[in-house]
Amino acid sequence: MEIDLTRGSIERVETDQRDTELYLGGLGTNAKILWDRVPPEVDPFSPDNLLIFSAGLLCGTPATGSTRTIVSTISPQTKLMAFSMMGGFFAPELKYAGYDKVILRGKSPDLVYLWIHNDKVEIRDASHLRGKGAVETEGLIKKELNQPKAQVASIGLAGENRVFFASIEQGRSSASRGGIGAVMGDKGVKAIAVRGTRDVHLARPAEFMGLCDEVLEYIKFRNENPIPGVMPILAGLGSPQEMAIHDEKWHTENFMWGNSRVRRKDFWTEEVANQWTETMDKARIRLLSCYNCPMTCGATISMPGHPTYMMKCFSKLTYTMAAFSDLDFGLRIAQRATEYGVDGFSTPQVMAFGLELYENGILTDDDMAGMPADNEERFFWLLDRIVRREGIGDILADGTYWAAQRIGRGADAYAHNNIKKHEQLPLKLSMLNPIYFLMYATGEKMNITQIEGQFPQAPFPKREQREEFVKDWIQVPDERFKQYFLDWELRGENSIPYYPTVEMCCDIVDWQERMHYIDDALGMCAGLSSFPLKPPYHIHNYPKFISAGAGIEMDEAKLSQAARRYRTLVRAINIRRGMRRKDDRPPKNHWKKRFPELEQKLLDAYYAFKGWNNDAIPTATTLRELNLDFVAEDFFKRGILTDDEDASSKAVLAEQQK
Amino acid sequence: MQKEKKKKIVRRIRINADKCNGCRACELICSAYHAVPRYSSNNPARSRIRVVRDPLADIFIPVYAGDYAVAECAGRDKYIIDGKEYDECAFCRVSCPSREEFKEPDSGLPLKCDMCEGEPEPLCVKWCLVGALVLEEREEAVEDTAVPEEMEELEIGLEALADRYGLGKIKDIVARMSKKD
Numbered sequence: 001m002e003i004d005l006t007r008g009s010i011e012r013v014e015t016d017q018r019d020t021e022l023y024l025g026g027l028g029t030n031a032k033i034l035w036d037r038v039p040p041e042v043d044p045f046s047p048d049n050l051l052i053f054s055a056g057l058l059c060g061t062p063a064t065g066s067t068r069t070i071v072s073t074i075s076p077q078t079k080l081m082a083f084s085m086m087g088g089f090f091a092p093e094l095k096y097a098g099y100d101k102v103i104l105r106g107k108s109p110d111l112v113y114l115w116i117h118n119d120k121v122e123i124r125d126a127s128h129l130r131g132k133g134a135v136e137t138e139g140l141i142k143k144e145l146n147q148p149k150a151q152v153a154s155i156g157l158a159g160e161n162r163v164f165f166a167s168i169e170q171g172r173s174s175a176s177r178g179g180i181g182a183v184m185g186d187k188g189v190k191a192i193a194v195r196g197t198r199d200v201h202l203a204r205p206a207e208f209m210g211l212c213d214e215v216l217e218y219i220k221f222r223n224e225n226p227i228p229g230v231m232p233i234l235a236g237l238g239s240p241q242e243m244a245i246h247d248e249k250w251h252t253e254n255f256m257w258g259n260s261r262v263r264r265k266d267f268w269t270e271e272v273a274n275q276w277t278e279t280m281d282k283a284r285i286r287l288l289s290c291y292n293c294p295m296t297c298g299a300t301i302s303m304p305g306h307p308t309y310m311m312k313c314f315s316k317l318t319y320t321m322a323a324f325s326d327l328d329f330g331l332r333i334a335q336r337a338t339e340y341g342v343d344g345f346s347t348p349q350v351m352a353f354g355l356e357l358y359e360n361g362i363l364t365d366d367d368m369a370g371m372p373a374d375n376e377e378r379f380f381w382l383l384d385r386i387v388r389r390e391g392i393g394d395i396l397a398d399g400t401y402w403a404a405q406r407i408g409r410g411a412d413a414y415a416h417n418n419i420k421k422h423e424q425l426p427l428k429l430s431m432l433n434p435i436y437f438l439m440y441a442t443g444e445k446m447n448i449t450q451i452e453g454q455f456p457q458a459p460f461p462k463r464e465q466r467e468e469f470v471k472d473w474i475q476v477p478d479e480r481f482k483q484y485f486l487d488w489e490l491r492g493e494n495s496i497p498y499y500p501t502v503e504m505c506c507d508i509v510d511w512q513e514r515m516h517y518i519d520d521a522l523g524m525c526a527g528l529s530s531f532p533l534k535p536p537y538h539i540h541n542y543p544k545f546i547s548a549g550a551g552i553e554m555d556e557a558k559l560s561q562a563a564r565r566y567r568t569l570v571r572a573i574n575i576r577r578g579m580r581r582k583d584d585r586p587p588k589n590h591w592k593k594r595f596p597e598l599e600q601k602l603l604d605a606y607y608a609f610k611g612w613n614n615d616a617i618p619t620a621t622t623l624r625e626l627n628l629d630f631v632a633e634d635f636f637k638r639g640i641l642t643d644d645e646d647a648s649s650k651a652v653l654a655e656q657q658k
Numbered sequence: 659m660q661k662e663k664k665k666k667i668v669r670r671i672r673i674n675a676d677k678c679n680g681c682r683a684c685e686l687i688c689s690a691y692h693a694v695p696r697y698s699s700n701n702p703a704r705s706r707i708r709v710v711r712d713p714l715a716d717i718f719i720p721v722y723a724g725d726y727a728v729a730e731c732a733g734r735d736k737y738i739i740d741g742k743e744y745d746e747c748a749f750c751r752v753s754c755p756s757r758e759e760f761k762e763p764d765s766g767l768p769l770k771c772d773m774c775e776g777e778p779e780p781l782c783v784k785w786c787l788v789g790a791l792v793l794e795e796r797e798e799a800v801e802d803t804a805v806p807e808e809m810e811e812l813e814i815g816l817e818a819l820a821d822r823y824g825l826g827k828i829k830d831i832v833a834r835m836s837k838k839d
């Protein structure tokens with residue numbers, strides 16, 4: 001469904017079956033639409049930018065955990081394609097209303113919300129919702145429509161004020177990364193409410209249900225048999241079960257505090273453990289799931305003096321750690337942040353960055369006029385300023401990269417945790433990990449947790465443990481991955497950074513990335529597929545789900561090729577927007593021990609593996625092989641590729657030699 | 659004639675609302691099981707079980723459909739239990755004229771839980787991995803008035819139609835349809 005907000009028109013367009021076969025759905029078809037209709041000159045806040053809400057291909061079917069809404073647009077922060085995802089209940093409801101996607105273009109002159117009720121679609125006035133919290137808005141709209149079962153995706157004040165890291169909140173989830181909430185606010189859309197009571201059909205029902213039964217059985221088995229030898233959050237399924245777990249030793253001692261600066265190795269004492277356990281037990285009312293999923297990754301949280309809200313995985317700790325505070329503070333401020341609708345990774349880091357600049361004299365008392373003395377109060381104060389874009393808040397609302405550019409005076413040295421201008425997980429490690437180097441550098445999802453998974457993060461100390469692990473490792477796309485893992489040692493010749501070898505790293509990263517891209521087209525939660533070790537969904541059963549569910553004949557090779565196709569298309573969109581090899585790099589201080597030569601080799605090999613040239617641009621041959629001839633033509637027309645495909649890599653060499 | 663007493667396994671679903679995670683898998687699988695052909699489609703709006711959800715008020719109550727009620731009840735009270743406010747309808751298992759629950763969304767005909775007759779356990783129970791729904795079986799001596807299941811469904815449906823259009827009109831239509839044959 002297409003909605004032109006400038007003209008107030010609503011149009012129903014049939015989903016293109018051929019595109020569905022080529023790009024599957026969700027992220028895949030979103031990328032195709034963005035390529036076709038948003039040329040690189042279009043600014044994120046232009047009426048010509050599109051904001052696409054898409055249900056994944058399997059959403060609304062009985063496939064456990066296929067709940068994800070994939071929201072795609074051009075990010076105000078990175079100026080590249082943003083494709084944030086959210087779980088919850090929105091995508092299935094959209095399918096039950098009869099739609100695969102909602103495509104928003106133009107800009108509404110007044111604040112509006114959309115009401116989609118099966119065939120009936122309305123653009124409604126939202127002026128009375130201006131300034132309301134995202135969760136508050138959801139409640140108000142349901143009441144106003146007298147539709148308690150409607151699903152509402154909404155923005156808070158941050159989105160309305162185009163904060164570059166504003167999120168879209170929905171149910172117990174949010175689409176947070178890339179600032180898509182700012183684009184929604186820029187379009188003058190406060191919320192989308194949807195209610196559907198239509199049937200979603202399956203192509204081959206009996207076969208499909210058989211597959212669902214296998215997945216449910218597997219989930220039960222894994223719940224009863226956690227994987228030995230890995231930390232608790234990796235031992236089971238679901239996105240890290242942060243709401244259920246009390247032991248936060250690993251995160252608090254390994255992740256960085258403040259503006260991603262300080263590791264507190266002895267933080268987790270008995271006293272802290274007791275205090276945090278008590279806080280969590282009092283605050284957590286109930287563990288929650290998304291639609292049709294037994295994994296309970298979220299929770300309702302109620303802090304005294306604050307309204308109840310729903311929390312998902314890691315925002316439990318992000319504010320706490322940025323402020324050097326405790327869990328009580330984290331849960332309190334996360335309530336307000338959820339109402340404002342801001343990204344739980346970027347926001348705490350931006351605030352800590354602001355305070356670090358202040359402590360180092362780059363921001364002055366004039367910049368911070370009125371700031372309280374108390375540490376926790378400062379965070380609340382900064383959050384309020386940022387979402388209102390008041391004073392220093394207006395600058396910080398652009399995120400650490402752009403704020404540093406505006407502030408000058410050496411502030412950019414403090415924006416040290418970015419990839420492609422986007423705040424990353426607050427992690428700083430010792431020795432370069434070649435697998436993670438590739439994922440950080442070349443990933444386009446702006447979040448490492450959305451690329452990793454499948455392959456263990458570290459070798460197991462003993463050969464017997466490794467042999468035990470590979471025994472029932474049915475998820476590997478090829479037996480050779482077992483050997484990579486079996487031979488991987490903690491020390492010696494077969495250890496990091498030179499083992500896994502460059503070639504193995506390419507292979508491993510490609511597998512991990514491929515699974516995530518498949519999930520994002522199918523609308524499957526990574527927590528049951530690409531993120532955990534040994535998940536119920538994998539490359540061997542996915543083609544069967546697609547064949548039996550959507551009636552598209554599929555096998556492993558065809559599915560891998562489709563994922564490669566739209567993964568390349570995402571890169572092509574970004575290449576057309578100016579991204580190149582120079583942008584493919586992790587934060588400078590992510591690892592203390594770096595290996596520049598190895599890193600160049602890794603990139604060279606990975607680009608070749610992917611069919612990209614030395615400047616990270618997909619070659620014409622690759623593009624044609626993937627039925628992306630139209631991209632090749634566009635690249636030639638723009639001079640991004642020339643007939644001599646080496647030309648651009650020569651340009652890079654010349655640049656490097658300068 | 660004296661009706662014969664017969665031993666019969668009576669099945670019911672015990673609800674443990676404290677364990678409900680609000681995922682609504684029960685609604686989905688119920689609607690899929692009852693689709694014709696079986697599993698060909700799903701649509702929670704057709705489900706014979708539903709989860710009354712209000713997450714922020716911590717209200718999560720799975721309810722499965724009971725008998726059809728011709729008239730809406732006069733009650734509609736509000737209850738406060740453990741500080742949470744419930745509408746009386748939240749606990750009620752009937753489909754009635756005043757609400758859309760347990761009715762086919764397009765025909766408005768009432769739906770009733772049949773415990774997925776023929777399956778070892780109702781599928782909502784099977785799909786509820788968090789244990790909020792548990793099957794209970796006990797042997798009971800019951801009067802043998804059993805009507806075949808599909809006849810019972812037909813009867814409920816007809817009753818609802820008669821309620822809406824009047825029995826006379828239904829009879830007329832049935833008569834006309836019989837003539838066509």
